[in-house]
Amino acid sequence: MSGNTTSAVRRRTEEAGAGTVDAAVVGGGPAGLSAAVYLARYGREVLVFDTGHGRSTHHQVNHNYLGFPDGIATVDLRKLATEQLGRYPEARVVHHQITGIEGSAGDGFTLRAQGHSWRARTVLLATGVLDHFPHFPHWESYVGRSMFWCITCDGYENRGRSILVVGHTDAAAGEAMQLHSLTDRVRLLTNSRSDEISPEFRRRLDSAGIEVVHDRIQEAQGADGVLEAIVTRGGRRLALDALFSIQGATPETLLAGQLGVRLAESGYIAVDSEQKTSVAGVYAAGDVTALHSHQVTTAVHEGAQAASAANYFLYPPELKAD
Numbered sequence: 001m002s003g004n005t006t007s008a009v010r011r012r013t014e015e016a017g018a019g020t021v022d023a024a025v026v027g028g029g030p031a032g033l034s035a036a037v038y039l040a041r042y043g044r045e046v047l048v049f050d051t052g053h054g055r056s057t058h059h060q061v062n063h064n065y066l067g068f069p070d071g072i073a074t075v076d077l078r079k080l081a082t083e084q085l086g087r088y089p090e091a092r093v094v095h096h097q098i099t100g101i102e103g104s105a106g107d108g109f110t111l112r113a114q115g116h117s118w119r120a121r122t123v124l125l126a127t128g129v130l131d132h133f134p135h136f137p138h139w140e141s142y143v144g145r146s147m148f149w150c151i152t153c154d155g156y157e158n159r160g161r162s163i164l165v166v167g168h169t170d171a172a173a174g175e176a177m178q179l180h181s182l183t184d185r186v187r188l189l190t191n192s193r194s195d196e197i198s199p200e201f202r203r204r205l206d207s208a209g210i211e212v213v214h215d216r217i218q219e220a221q222g223a224d225g226v227l228e229a230i231v232t233r234g235g236r237r238l239a240l241d242a243l244f245s246i247q248g249a250t251p252e253t254l255l256a257g258q259l260g261v262r263l264a265e266s267g268y269i270a271v272d273s274e275q276k277t278s279v280a281g282v283y284a285a286g287d288v289t290a291l292h293s294h295q296v297t298t299a300v301h302e303g304a305q306a307a308s309a310a311n312y313f314l315y316p317p318e319l320k321a322d
């Protein structure tokens with residue numbers, strides 16, 4: 001790109017702060033950043049809004065993301081992706097929480113945050129989920145270091161170790177059984193007033209020799225992100241190497257709701273194979289689109305797919321074959 005063209009594009013992008021950009025991406029995790037890189041490379045003006053509170057902002061190291069033999073900390077992956085995006089004058093990251101969104105593909109969309117507003121021709125929702133980790137003093141320092149939620153992500157590194165699964169449902173019982181295939185030192189703590197584990201799963205846990213502790217967390221013992229034990233309200237000290245929290249997650253669908261986007265029965269945003277939602281000009285990508293496959297690989301792929309669909313949508317009719 002020549003210097004003149006670069007500054008023309010930059011000027012266009014800056015002016016777009018007051019005008020209408022091609023795409024607004026809400027969420028600057030792997031899904032949103034992937035979408036933004038693709039959009040910028042299509043020559044689209046794109047704004048990425050991010051508050052930096054998602055799943056990709058904890059301490060975990062991704063060992064299953066291709067191309068990093070020693071693994072890569074997700075925060076470093078975000079940094080690299082942000083740097084990659086920074087090469088494109090068409091893109092800008094805005095550190096604001098979008099609290100309101102309205103409009104349509106015909107009239108354009110308006111996004112609002114703390115007295116500011118922006119206009120965009122298309123919207124990509126990559127807002128992720130909110131995990132329900134157990135809360136105790138400094139719980140956040142343990143997430144991704146010795147407190148996990150996903151066997152696909154962190155099961156391998158915890159083979160043979162002492163694991164406490166926390167949860168009171170069949171999903172928690174199932175995770176305990178699956179982890180038991182990687183280590184024979186698994187216990188389950190319900191951490192709830194209720195216990196919804198079905199008799200069938202209770203039998204399975206029993207025959208696998210997995211103890212179920214019906215109690216709630218009083219405090220955690222450990223330091224520097226390394227858990228040593230959970231002390232229950234009933235006074236038991238459960239020593240552990242790792243805690244797997246299976247207390248669920250809530251998809252961040254507030255903005256989808258404001259736009260009238262259809263949700264699947266699971267509560268996640270319903271999308272087709274190109275990441276289109278039920279509202280024209282609105283796309284979704286990453287953890288917010290499905291109950292399962294919450295992986296960086298999936299988020300990056302879906303972000304790319306959503307960006308390509310939005311870019312195609314933005315072409316004038318004479319450039320489209322259909």
Ligand SMILES: Cc1cc2nc3c(=O)[nH]c(=O)nc-3n(C[C@H](O)[C@H](O)[C@H](O)COP(=O)(O)OP(=O)(O)OC[C@H]3O[C@@H](n4cnc5c(N)ncnc54)[C@H](O)[C@@H]3O)c2cc1C
Binds near residue numbers: 050143
């Ligand atoms: C402990 C842990 C270990 C993990 N290990 C692995 C692993 O080993 N391998 C793997 O592939 N995956 C792993 N994951 C999962 C992986 O991190 C997620 O699948 C991935 O981060 C999803 O990307 P995303 O972009 O959809 O969402 P997120 O990374 O959650 O990003 C969403 C972003 O949207 C922003 N946001 C939300 N709402 C708004 C708003 N209204 N306005 C502005 N910004 C907003 C948030 O601040 C956040 O930055 C792990 C997750 C955790 C928590």
